[in-house]
Each structure stands twice: as C-alpha cells, then as structure tokens.
Amino acid sequence: MHIDILTLFPEMFYGVMESSILKKAADKDQFSYQLVDFRHYSTQKHKKVDDYPYGGGAGMVLTPQPVFDAVEAVKKERTSRPRVVLMCPQGEPYTQKKAEELAQEEHLIFICGHYEGYDERIREHLVTDEISIGDYVLTGGELGAMVVVDSVVRLLPEALGNEASAKQDSFSTGLLEHPHYTRPADFRGMKAPEVLLSGNHANIEAWRRKESLRRTAERRPDLLENQPLDTTDKEILQELKNDEK
The missing domain is CATH 3.40.1280.10 (SPOUT methyltransferase, trefoil knot domain)
Incomplete structure (x- = not known):
C-alpha cells in the first residue's frame, strides 16, 4: 500500500x-x-x-x-x-x-x-x-x-x-473486546479469573465470548442491534439481564 x-x-x-x-x-x-x-x-x-x-x-x-x-x-x-x-x-x-x-x-x-x-x-x-x-x-x-x-x-x-491481534480488537468482531489479564495472577489481592489459568482453551474462549457480550451490553448496547447472534449468545445476554434484576 x-x-x-x-x-x-x-x-x-x-x-x-x-x-x-x-x-x-x-x-x-x-x-x-x-x-x-x-x-x-x-x-x-x-x-x-x-x-x-x-x-x-x-x-x-x-x-x-x-x-x-x-x-x-x-x-x-x-x-x-x-x-x-x-x-x-x-x-x-x-x-x-x-x-x-x-x-x-x-x-x-x-x-x-x-x-x-x-x-x-x-x-x-x-x-x-x-x-x-x-x-x-x-x-x-x-x-x-x-x-x-x-x-x-x-x-x-x-x-x-x-x-490475530487485529482480529480480536474491539469492533473487529462487532463487539467490544473482552477483559485482559497478565502476570502476576494475584496482584495485591486482586486475582485474575481462574478460568484463564486453567489451560482449558474451550472454557477460556467461552469466558471471553461471554465477557465480550457483557461489556458490549453494558457500554455499547447499540452495537448489539445489528450483530448476528447465535442461540448461545442470546442465552448469555438473557442470563446477564436476569442477573441485573
């Protein structure tokens, strides 16, 4: 270019x-x-x-x-x-x-x-x-x-x-990016989520997707209006709504 x-x-x-x-x-x-x-x-x-x-x-x-x-x-x-x-x-x-x-x-x-x-x-x-x-x-x-x-x-x-960095950025997927954590796992009593330390990549991806949906719903709900969501995504969003009640 x-x-x-x-x-x-x-x-x-x-x-x-x-x-x-x-x-x-x-x-x-x-x-x-x-x-x-x-x-x-x-x-x-x-x-x-x-x-x-x-x-x-x-x-x-x-x-x-x-x-x-x-x-x-x-x-x-x-x-x-x-x-x-x-x-x-x-x-x-x-x-x-x-x-x-x-x-x-x-x-x-x-x-x-x-x-x-x-x-x-x-x-x-x-x-x-x-x-x-x-x-x-x-x-x-x-x-x-x-x-x-x-x-x-x-x-x-x-x-x-x-x-992969650019593909995972906020807005690249249509959603805001999930939270990030790095070492140490415990910093002044503030701990990184256990799932990220588990080594289970399927569970890690599921957690990241959920947190991405959570952050988008809380901060930029307008982005969800035209976002293609599968059944699991919709269930997660409904779960998040129920937790707020």
Whole structure:
C-alpha cells in the first residue's frame, strides 16, 4: 500500500509516522507514504491556497486549483487507481468496517483541509470518500487523517507481528473486546479469573465470548442491534439481564 497525505502542515505527521507500528510497518516495506504540501502547487504569486467565500460569510475557503493539481500529480506516480479521502465533519462516521475496507486498497490519498472548508468542486469532482472521525470540530483534517492511517496500516498483513491481534480488537468482531489479564495472577489481592489459568482453551474462549457480550451490553448496547447472534449468545445476554434484576 502507498499513502499520499495532502496537507499544509506536513510537520504535524513526523512524530506519528516515525513511531511505533507505523514506523515498523514502513521500515518493513509493508506500506510507503508521502507527505505532500499542496501549497507548493498553488499558481498564486504568494502561494495562496484560500480565498473568501462567494456570498460572504466567516472564514476562508480552500481554493480548488492547488488541491486538484496536487492530487493529479500524485496519481501520475502510481498505476493503481486510488481512493481519494476527504477528511471533513460532513463525511460518513468512521468505523472499523471502513478501516477494513480501506486496508484492501493499493493507493490511498488523504486531503487534509484547514480554514472554514473546501470549495465544493473538490468534494464533487475529486474525492471518492468523505470521512469524519466524530461529531466535533478540529482545526484541520490532519489529526483525523492520522487516526485513519493508523487504523488502516495496523490491519495490513504482519503489521502487528500477530495477525490475530487485529482480529480480536474491539469492533473487529462487532463487539467490544473482552477483559485482559497478565502476570502476576494475584496482584495485591486482586486475582485474575481462574478460568484463564486453567489451560482449558474451550472454557477460556467461552469466558471471553461471554465477557465480550457483557461489556458490549453494558457500554455499547447499540452495537448489539445489528450483530448476528447465535442461540448461545442470546442465552448469555438473557442470563446477564436476569442477573441485573
């Protein structure tokens, strides 16, 4: 996978892209990336990339020319057809399912806006996806792009070193992840569940499934609405409800 990130502040990405899983994945050539300052593509004398909105209003709007030219330039560097992702509060809410979808692509281009917004022609004629990481306002799209890139790259083969890790994460199964424990088994009188020390893998998996269902029901019951549940899952949820009475 190759990722191009169009931003006016490429320096914001240095710490994130050069640390932890992202750095290891890049070092192992599991993905490559390029930070593109689209200000360099401006044809304005002073490399201006924004202007006042037609009709008046507060704030400045990113003009189409630098963004179009930057996207067209990075497209020419690759043979695969890219997904062009616009980070914006009007985009679809970001989910693990979307991360898994994007992780299948060979080339991703992220556009990080700033100021009041984008010229609508960018949205209508350039991008394939619009993504929002939440119902709140950030100064720009950079932080959102970092979140999406991290969640996508960790799904690439061998990025985590253990492929099962990503599959067991919260939301990957549609449920929240079960609790974890490690040594010591008894820490200041707080003990790890006996079943996890038993060595009985069938019982351990059953406990983890039950606790995953319990945690989801308590913290994110909305996730259960569209979750395919088998008879055992339904019995567990009913049991948990009965215990609350």
